[in-house]
Amino acid sequence: MNTAYAQRMSAMKPSSIREMLKLTERPGIISFAGGLPAPELFPVENIRAAAERVLAESGSKAFQYGASEGIAPLREQIAGEMSRRSVACATDDILITTGSQQGLDLLGKIFLDPGDVILTETPTYLAAIQAFQCFEADFQPVATDDQGIIPEAVDELAAGGKVRFLYVIPNFQNPTGRTLSLERRRQLAAIAARRNLVIVEDDPYGRLRYRGEHLPPIKSFDESGRVIYLSTFSKTVAPGFRTGWVVASEEIRDKLVVAKQAADLHTSSFDQLVLERYLRDFDNRQHVERVCKAYGERYAVMDEALRLSMPKGFSWTRPEGGMFLWVSGPETMDALAVLGEAIDNGVAFVPGADFFPRGGGNNNMRLNFSNAGASAIRDGIGRLAAICSRIA
Numbered sequence: 132m133n134t135a136y137a138q139r140m141s142a143m144k145p146s147s148i149r150e151m152l153k154l155t156e157r158p159g160i161i162s163f164a165g166g167l168p169a170p171e172l173f174p175v176e177n178i179r180a181a182a183e184r185v186l187a188e189s190g191s192k193a194f195q196y197g198a199s200e201g202i203a204p205l206r207e208q209i210a211g212e213m214s215r216r217s218v219a220c221a222t223d224d225i226l227i228t229t230g231s232q233q234g235l236d237l238l239g240k241i242f243l244d245p246g247d248v249i250l251t252e253t254p255t256y257l258a259a260i261q262a263f264q265c266f267e268a269d270f271q272p273v274a275t276d277d278q279g280i281i282p283e284a285v286d287e288l289a290a291g292g293k294v295r296f297l298y299v300i301p302n303f304q305n306p307t308g309r310t311l312s313l314e315r316r317r318q319l320a321a322i323a324a325r326r327n328l329v330i331v332e333d334d335p336y337g338r339l340r341y342r343g344e345h346l347p348p349i350k351s352f353d354e355s356g357r358v359i360y361l362s363t364f365s366k367t368v369a370p371g372f373r374t375g376w377v378v379a380s381e382e383i384r385d386k387l388v389v390a391k392q393a394a395d396l397h398t399s400s401f402d403q404l405v406l407e408r409y410l411r412d413f414d415n416r417q418h419v420e421r422v423c424k425a426y427g428e429r430y431a432v433m434d435e436a437l438r439l440s441m442p443k444g445f446s447w448t449r450p451e452g453g454m455f456l457w458v459s460g461p462e463t464m465d466a467l468a469v470l471g472e473a474i475d476n477g478v479a480f481v482p483g484a485d486f487f488p489r490g491g492g493n494n495n496m497r498l499n500f501s502n503a504g505a506s507a508i509r510d511g512i513g514r515l516a517a518i519c520s521r522i523a
């Protein structure tokens with residue numbers, strides 16, 4: 132077909148995670164690839180009860196068009212949740228999005244012209260790279276260590292005033308599992324104010340902490356109104372609701388609402404109503420505790436299996452929450468070659484290069500531990516370690 136496409140499509144590549152997810156559907160594959168929450172933990176019975184109540188009480192109203200900002204009772208509940216996360220805000224400060232992924236897309240729409248510079252951690256979330264690539268952003272990866280992104284490096288890069296925003300995942304980062312230290316959160320908020328730098332703080336995993344103390348978001352130190360906070364119910368309830376939210380200053384929020392109207396008018400009314408009813412009638416904090424306990428155990432099994440079987444020259448992160456850890460091999464390792472063999476041996480993971488917007492990183496692997504049981508984790512890591520010993 133001789134079809135012409137927009138210039139921007141040349142920068143957009145298919146996600147290898149999506150391709151990988153297709154493989155996980157093959158029977159017998161042990162998948163450390165996707166970022167799937169454990170489905171056996173979804174609170175299905177309580178969601179069923181909430182849905183029945185919504186249908187009984189709201190009937191056809193539950194399926195009507197609604198406000199682009201989202202339904203008020205859910206926004207009110209989120210405002211309460213935000214204050215538990217140390218961010219004081221009102222119902223009107225919240226915009227409901229169709230997953231936090233939509234928040235990323237809308238931010239791209241309102242902030243980015245082709246060639247605009249954005250700062251990201253090295254490595255960073257693959258689907259954020261994809262979202263911002265749609266707007267032909269110029270990615271400037273920032274030096275990052277075990278405590279997360281390095282504020283001095285951000286400060287230096289932001290000094291010219293040409294950066295549109297910094298994108299950062301402070302808790303149990305995807306893909307590395309690292310957490311940004313408290314002091315660095317404060318420093319980033321101060322840089323945002325001093326350098327007129329917008330910070331996009333993406334926090335889908337913060338509640339999934341199974342060791343240590345919760346840290347306040349960067350947004351909680353934001354006195355200049357330049358920090359935009361994104362979160363989601365995908366990991367604390369279920370991703371199929373496709374319901375997330377953004378907390379931003381009025382000026383930014385107004386622009387996001389206009390962009391959202393053009394994208395989908397509003398997030399599903401029925402999903403929002405069921406979620407709101409579920410949160411009102413059931414104790415979701417108890418549910419999150421159960422999820423944290425299960426993921427913490429799975430993480431410990433994976434860490435031990437790696438310790439027992441990985442060859443010399445390999446190291447990995449030790450996240451205190453979330454769903455991923457990051458394995459780094461010798462500089463010469465080719466994670467794509469390892470993946471080829473791993474798939475032949477019934478194991479899948481995501482090769483690190485996908486998370487580096489400017490290339491590199493192919494000696495790394497992202498391993499997800501939330502979606503496999505203990506014996507599958509031991510078995511899968513054993514197979515992966517044998518391949519690494521042979522070819523890495």
Ligand SMILES: Cc1ncc(COP(=O)(O)O)c(C=O)c1O
Pocket residue numbers: 166229230231232233256300305333335362363364365370373374375
């Ligand atoms: C860092 C990060 N941001 C955003 C998302 C998207 O989440 P949602 O399901 O709310 O769209 C994910 C999902 O895995 C993620 O890891």
